[in-house]
Amino acid sequence: MREIDARTITDVVESLCIDAACDLGHDVEQLISDAAEKESLPRAQYILNQLIDNIKLAREQQMPICQDTGMAVVFVEIGQDVHITGSYIIDAINEGVRRGYRKGYLRNSVVKDPLERVNTGDNTPAIIHIEIVPGSSLSITVAPKGFGSENMSALKMLKPADGIDGIKAFVLDTVKAAGGNPCPPVILGIGIGGTMEKAAYIAKKALLREAGRHNPDESVASLEQELLHSINALGIGPQGLGGTVTALAVHIETFATHIAGLPVAINMQCHASRHKTAVL
Amino acid sequence: MEIKSIMSPLSKTAIDELNAGDMVKMTGIIYTARDAAHKRMIQLLNQNIPLPFDIAGQTIYYAGPCPPKPGQVIGSAGPTTSSRVDVYTPPLLARGLNAMIGKGPRSRAVIDAMVEYKAVYLAATGGAGALIASCIKKADIVAFEDLGPEAIYRLVVEDLPLIVAIDCRGSSLYS
Structure with missing residues (x-):
């Protein structure tokens, strides 16, 4: 022992x-830099460039x-x-x-x-x-x-018959309703399956994954890609002021569930996707 | 990328010249207030007690900063979600509040009052707390010190990067 x-x-x-609080992961920083290059709307670039400057300043000065x-x-x-x-x-x-x-x-x-x-x-x-x-x-x-994004999270107990289409509709409706409030570009942690609280728990854990890395299961990974594409086609953009980058990544985790259920939890994460790990 | 320089407090002429989508940098004086400070200001107004600062012509920034480290003016100080103070905003606009800085959309009632009293709503970049703090040159507590990060601060800002999100004609980037 x-x-x-x-x-x-x-x-x-x-x-x-x-x-x-002060040192954002390089994985998230890279995704924001990539987004700034892709984004063509000037005011969206203005915002993304501020985010990049902010990350560097916070790291240098050890400020949140x-x-x-x-x-x-x-x-x-x-x-x-x-x-x-x-x-x-x-x-x-x-x-x-x-x-x-x-x-x-x-x-x-x-x-x-x-x-x-x-x-x-x-x-x-x-x-x-x-x-x-x-x-x-x-x-x-x-x-x-932070609660700007946490407040925009949602959970729904879908029926098995709702299937993948029901999941997609729920995710897109949630992102649309959130608009600029969760500080886009966001990262979405999505938990599918389990029970009510298990879905919420794996949705939050999904946010700990290296930003942009896909689920090892191919069909889940392709759902992540499809959702990311559909979310970015909504035009919400950085801070909800328009643009082509609304989400940086979609991370889905799944778990076994009951024959009668299809729980889906969406944990909304702002671009300041902060987490640090230590192993003793 | 054209970026306009503007001065706070803003004149009505300056407000008139701002259009939704304009990128600006603001220099001048602004006051912080968020949920709890708004609630208290409305309670004072309802009791006919003067506000702790004359709101006419001024700019309110929806923010609750981090505490400053020794030697710092202020800690990280990005905007908070504006819609949480929507319910308190029309009475402040009626008393001459000219400009608001925050993040996210506003209610129909706020937009209608902005048009009626000719006010502007500017979006600061949520989550750019350290960058925004670097634009704040002075910070003094004006009222409600007991509220901690929710106290009202008078800030002197220089080149604060903002975007006109809703202009005084009610045109909005969120719709």
């Missing part, structure tokens, strides 16, 4: 929070890419041969978030109660997903999620 001190987890989460430094979503994969010592893992993660948001001068955007709405002042609690996996390592991913 391998032992990992909870204090190590706190330290790692602290630095992942700051890195994720976006002031909505999000609710911290933390994915943890714990090898089943790992034993956490010192304190409860959930407390250790939240302490890391608390420190990271304070040391990184990140915005505290969490309210304690959804109805009373008083800011907790330290961006906790984080949303924490833990999976037990084989082995003796521990992987932590911090994916801060």
Whole structure:
């Protein structure tokens, strides 16, 4: 049994929070640069060029890419041969978030109660997903999620008879209804199958994939390509002000489901698709 | 790519010359306010109490910045979704608010009030928080300090990149 001190987890989460907020992945940056080259509408280019300048400035000055430094979503994969010592893992993660948001001068955007709405002042609690996996390592991913895009996400329990056409219609309707609100160009995480909450969970996990990399299943990959093409034909464009680049990528994950159901969840992600991972 | 320079506060003549789709860079004074600050401003108006700043002729920026690091003027300071303050906006336009900066579309009621009172809505680039912060040269809290990032700040900006999203004739890039 391998032992990992909870204090190590706190330290790692602290630095992942700051890195994720300030240093956008080169995969997303590349897709935005490609989009700026493809885009022909001058005002859309004006916006995409600002995004590229912003990414570089944020990285150089270690400033958040976006002031909505999000609710911290933390994915943890714990090898089943790992034993956490010192304190409860959930407390250790939240302490890391608390420190990271304070040391990184990140915005505290969490309210304690959804109805009373008083800011907790330290961006906790984080949303924490833990999976037990084989082995003796521990992987932590911090994916801060801004709510401009999160608010535009949607879930629908389709009927099996709705099939692929029903899924396509739901995705396009959701992107159209969102318009400029989720800060396009967006990345779409789509979960198909499972139960209601499983579809939502795999939709969010799909956003952690390297931006633009397709699902290894060929038929799913071709659905990703087709949806990306149809979304970009909508003309919503960067920031919803017109143009040919509304989405940078579509990532679909699937899971087994019930004979009577076809759950589909769409997690909308703005162009600031932030996530950082560390493996202990 | 033609980019116009404009000064805030904007004159009615300057507003008249702006058309939906124009790319601009704004220099001058703007005030931040988002959901909570709007709610309080409307409560003050309803009680006939003066607002913490004279809104006539001014520009409001829908933003809740990150805290500044030591030595910084302000932290990242991109726009937030404008539609969340749509419900509060027509009474502010009636009191002379000239220009609004945010992101995303506005309601019919806001657009109608913009036409009636001759106001303009400009889109800042959502998610360009660090770049926008580099255009902010001074930031002072004006009111509602207890709201933290939602307090009203008076900002001095230089060459803030914006796009005219809805002009004073009601023409909109979102429709």
